[in-house]
Amino acid sequence: xxxxxxxxxxxxxxxxxxxxxxxxxxxxxxxxxxxxxxxxxxxxxxxxxxxxxxxxxxxxxxxxxxxxxxxxxxxxxxxxxxxxxxxxxxxxxxxxxxxxxxxxxxxxxxxxxxxxxxxxxxxxxxxxxxxxxxxxxxxxxxxxxxxxxxxxxxxxxxxxxxxxxxxxxxxxxxxxxxxxxxxxxxxxxxxxxxxxxxxxxxxxxxxxxxxxxxxxxxxxxxxxxxxxxxxxxxxxxxxxxxxxxxxxxxxxxxxxxxxxxxxxxxxxxxxxxxxxxxxxxxxxxxxxxxxxxxxxxxxxxxxxxxxxxxxxxxxxxxxxxxxxxxxxxxxxxxxxxxxxxxxxxxxxxxxxxxxxxxxxxxxxxxxxxxxxxxxxxxxxxxxxxxxxxxxxxxxxxxxxxxxxxxxxxxxxxxxxxxxxxxxxxxxxxxxxxxxxxxxxxxxxxxxxxxxxxxxxxxxxxxxxxxx
Numbered sequence: 001x002x003x004x005x006x007x008x009x010x011x012x013x014x015x016x017x018x019x020x021x022x023x024x025x026x027x028x029x030x031x032x033x034x035x036x037x038x039x040x041x042x043x044x045x046x047x048x049x050x051x052x053x054x055x056x057x058x059x060x061x062x063x064x065x066x067x068x069x070x071x072x073x074x075x076x077x078x079x080x081x082x083x084x085x086x087x088x089x090x091x092x093x094x095x096x097x098x099x100x101x102x103x104x105x106x107x108x109x110x111x112x113x114x115x116x117x118x119x120x121x122x123x124x125x126x127x128x129x130x131x132x133x134x135x136x137x138x139x140x141x142x143x144x145x146x147x148x149x150x151x152x153x154x155x156x157x158x159x160x161x162x163x164x165x166x167x168x169x170x171x172x173x174x175x176x177x178x179x180x181x182x183x184x185x186x187x188x189x190x191x192x193x194x195x196x197x198x199x200x201x202x203x204x205x206x207x208x209x210x211x212x213x214x215x216x217x218x219x220x221x222x223x224x225x226x227x228x229x230x231x232x233x234x235x236x237x238x239x240x241x242x243x244x245x246x247x248x249x250x251x252x253x254x255x256x257x258x259x260x261x262x263x264x265x266x267x268x269x270x271x272x273x274x275x276x277x278x279x280x281x282x283x284x285x286x287x288x289x290x291x292x293x294x295x296x297x298x299x300x301x302x303x304x305x306x307x308x309x310x311x312x313x314x315x316x317x318x319x320x321x322x323x324x325x326x327x328x329x330x331x332x333x334x335x336x337x338x339x340x341x342x343x344x345x346x347x348x349x350x351x352x353x354x355x356x357x358x359x360x361x362x363x364x365x366x367x368x369x370x371x372x373x374x375x376x377x378x379x380x381x382x383x384x385x386x387x388x389x390x391x392x393x394x395x396x397x398x399x400x401x402x403x404x405x406x407x408x409x410x411x412x413x414x415x416x417x418x419x420x421x422x423x424x425x426x427x428x429x430x431x432x433x434x435x436x437x438x439x440x441x442x443x444x445x446x447x448x449x450x451x452x453x454x455x456x457x458x459x460x461x462x463x464x465x466x467x
Contacts, residue, residue, distance in 0.1 A: 031092060031329075032089045032092050032093070033092060033093045033094075033332050033335070034087050034088070034089055034091065034092060034093055034094060034097055035089070036335055036336050036339060037093050037094045037123075037126075037335055038087055038094050038097070039130070039335075039339060040094050040123075040126040040127065040130055040335075041077070041080050041094055041098070042077065043125070043126040043127075043129040043130050043133075044094050044095060044098055044122070044126045045073045045074075045076060045077050045098065046129065046226065047122065047125045047126060047129065047205060047226065048069070048073055048098070048113055048122075049069075049070050049073055049074075050205070050222045050225040050226050051113070051116075051117060051205055051222060052065075052066050052069040052070060052073075052113055053066060053070070053225065054217060054218055054221045054222045054225070055112070055115055055116065055215075055217070057218065057221065058215075058216050058217060058218055059216075060115055060116065060215050060216065060217070061112045061115060064109075065109040065112050068106040068109040068110075069102070069106065069109060069110065069112070069113050071106070072102045072105040072106040072110065073098070073102065075105055076098055076101050076102060076105070079101075085101070088100070093119070093123075094126070095119050095122055095123065095126075099113065099114065115215065116206070116208065116213040116215040116217050117205060117206070117208055117213070118207075118208045118209035118210075118239075120207070120208070120209050120210065120239040120326070120327045121204050121205050121206065121207040121208055121209075121235075121238060121239055122205070124204035124205075124207070124238060124239055124241070125203065125204045125205045125226070127242075127244075127245065127334070127335060127338075128200055128203075128204060128244055129226065131200065131244050131245055131248050131338065132197060132200055132201070132244075134248065134338075134342050135193050135196055135197050135200075135248060135251075136197065137346070138193050138251075138252075138255075138342075138345065138346075138349070139190055139193045139194065139197075141346065141349045141350065141353070142186050142189055142190040142193065142255070142349065143190065143467060144349075144353050145186055145349055145352060145353045145356070146183050146186050146187060146190070146463065146467050147467060148353050148356040148357050149179045149180070149182050149183045149186070149356060150179075150183060150460055150463055150464060150467065151357070152175075152176070152179045152356060152357075152361075153175075153176040153177075153179035153180050153183070153456065153460050154176065154457070154460050155176070155361075156174065156175035156176045156179065156361060156363070157174060157176035157177075157453045157456045157457050157460070158174060158176070158453045159174055159175040159176065159361065159363045159366060159367075160172050160173075160174055160175075160363075160366060160367045160370045160438045160439060160442055161173060161174065161175045161178065161276065161366035161367070161369065161370050162366070162369045162370045162372065162373070162375060163178070163375075163451070168373065169369070169372055169373030169374075169375050170375065171375055171376075171378055171441065172370040172371070172375050172376070172438040172441045172442050172451075173370075173442060173445075173451040174442055174451050174453060174456060175361060175363070175366060176453070176456045176460070177442075177450075177451040177455075177456050180456060180459050180460065180463075182258070182262055183459075183463055185258040185261075186255070186258060187463070187466075189251065189254060189255040189258060192251045192254065193251055196244070196247045196248060196251055199243070199244065199247060200243075200244035200247075201228050201229040201230075202223070202228055202229060202230055202231060202232045202233075203219065203222055203223035203226055203228040203230070203231045203232065204231075204232050204238045204239070204241075205219070205222050205223075205226070205231075206219035206222060206231060207232060207235035207238035207239055208235065209239065209326075209327070210235055210236050210239050210240075210325075210326035210327060211235055211236075212235040219231035236325050236326045237325075239326050239327045240323070240325045240326045240327060242316065242320055242331060242334050245316060245334050245337075245338050246313070246316055246317060246320065248338060248341075248342075249309070249312050249313040249316055249337065249338060249341055250313055252309045252312075252313070252341045252342070252344075252345045253306075253309050253310050253313045253341075255345060255349075256305060256306035256309040256310070256344070256345060256348060257306060259302050259303075259305075259306065259348050259349065259352050260302065260303045260305075260306040262302075262352060263299040263300065263302040263303040263352070264299075264303060266279070266296055266299040266355060266359070267296050267299050267300060267303070270296045270299075274365070274369070275362055275365040276361070276362055276365055276366050276369070277359045277360060277361055277362060278359065278360040278362065279294075279296055279298070279299075279355060279358060279359055279360075280358050280360075281294075282354070282358060283296070283297075283298040283299075283351070283354060283355050283358055284296060284297065284298070298351050298354075298355055299351075299352075299355060301351070302348045302351050302352055305344040305345075305347065305348045306348075308340065308341070308344050309341045309344050309345060312337035312338070312340055312341040313337075313341070315333075315337050316333075316334055316337045316338070319331070319333050319334065320334075367438065370438040371412060371437075371438050374403045374406065374407075374412065374413055375438065375441070376413055376414070376435070376436045376437070376438065376440075376441050377399050377400075377402075377403050377413065378399075379435045379436060379440070379441045379444070380395075380399045380402060380413060380432065380435070380436065381395040381396050381398075381399040382395075382435070382444075383432050383435050384398055384399070384425070384427070384428070387427075387429075387431070387432075388425070388427035388428070389427075390425075390427070398424055398425045401424050402416065402421060402424055405420060405424070412436075413436050414433060414436040414437065418430055
């Protein structure tokens with residue numbers, strides 16, 4: 001039976017008789033994790049209740065001791081949630097803090113809780129439960145962001161804007177089509193989240209320190225009680241594995257990258273030089289010296305959060321890359337990275353969802369910009385292929401000459417006189433002007449997944465059914 005751990009000044013709280021003296025101040029400082037792993041209190045208590053219930057069911061502990069343990073753990077949960085629990089650094093981590101308090105509440109029965117488990121599988125369970133819940137939350141938040149984009153896409157399925165490559169005007173597209181590009185991005189992120197939940201949906205408890213246990217435990221019972229698909233299948237890998245945390249961080253980094261790309265566009269679009277969108281005061285700040293300024297700080301901060309998330313991923317990969325099997329204390333450094341990235345990701349998704357719903361779209365400014373930079377040049381080349389029978393490479397050359405002429409005259413392609421166009425190629429007729437408007441350009445792009453409003457609406461309908 002384990003010690004009651006009621007004396008918080010004891011030199012050997014959790015190490016028993018092996019150590020004659022306690023850690024000095026430096027060791028205590030580097031060894032303690034309670035400052036951050038107290039975030040796992042609910043998962044730790046939930047796992048302990050499931051473990052105690054299984055131990056009693058298997059006859060390993062008495063039903064009376066199980067009842068005392070469960071009642072004590074629920075009392076501790078209420079204390080922590082109510083802000084009435086005192087965490088101690090001397091007790092190192094969340095597990096020993098809860099166990100010590102449990103001993104104070106129920107006496108020797110508390111020492112039976114740790115039968116057939118180790119802190120190695122206990123922390124693996126707590127952390128896995130926490131990451132699973134965070135992934136589920138991320139899935140819901142991404143669904144909300146996708147819904148915001150679907151609403152804007154439907155609203156602007158016909159609103160013309162310039163499409164860019166190299167941040168140079170390329171071809172006209174619709175704002176709805178541009179919004180749907182982000183639906184695809186965040187849809188992939190959500191798919192990755194769902195796959196990650198499936199990958200981690202195995203219960204670690206019962207692997208003990210690394211070799212399993214000689215007690216007749218029922219790992220399938222605890223897995224079911226904790227909402228896992230099944231128990232893990234190798235005890236060494238179980239306590240060594242932090243793939244679920246790394247996968248969460250990888251997903252967070254990819255999602256953060258998508259959010260940052262969107263944030264960059266919002267920053268650009270909201271400048272007076274573009275004037276495509278306007279954010280309300282709810283997502284903007286002013287300048288301490290320039291009264292005219294309205295800064296898209298929310299978007300800029302979303303862009304910056306990505307750096308923190310990327311750093312967390314690299315940090316955990318670096319922590320894990322040289323560790324032999326099974327558990328090493330290095331793995332204590334896994335949680336702060338995940339906690340920080342999760343907080344950053346939640347805030348970034350929430351802020352971006354708010355900005356997407358908040359922004360005012362300047363359709364007139366977008367339409368005016370859509371026709372700049374000879375954006376319908378490809379339409380002229382396509383017309384020459386369809387109507388004049390030119391090979392595309394020849395049509396490309398003819399169009400290039402027309403663009404050069406328009407540029408020299410300071411006008412758009414549609415403003416060139418027919419005689420000028422026919423001087424470049426005699427097959428050009430006045431019907432060419434039908435394809436040289438931005439509206440005609442986007443309407444013609446009816447290929448699957450194209451920018452034509454009819455195609456945009458098809459994709460919106462597909463995603464609404466899927467979302």
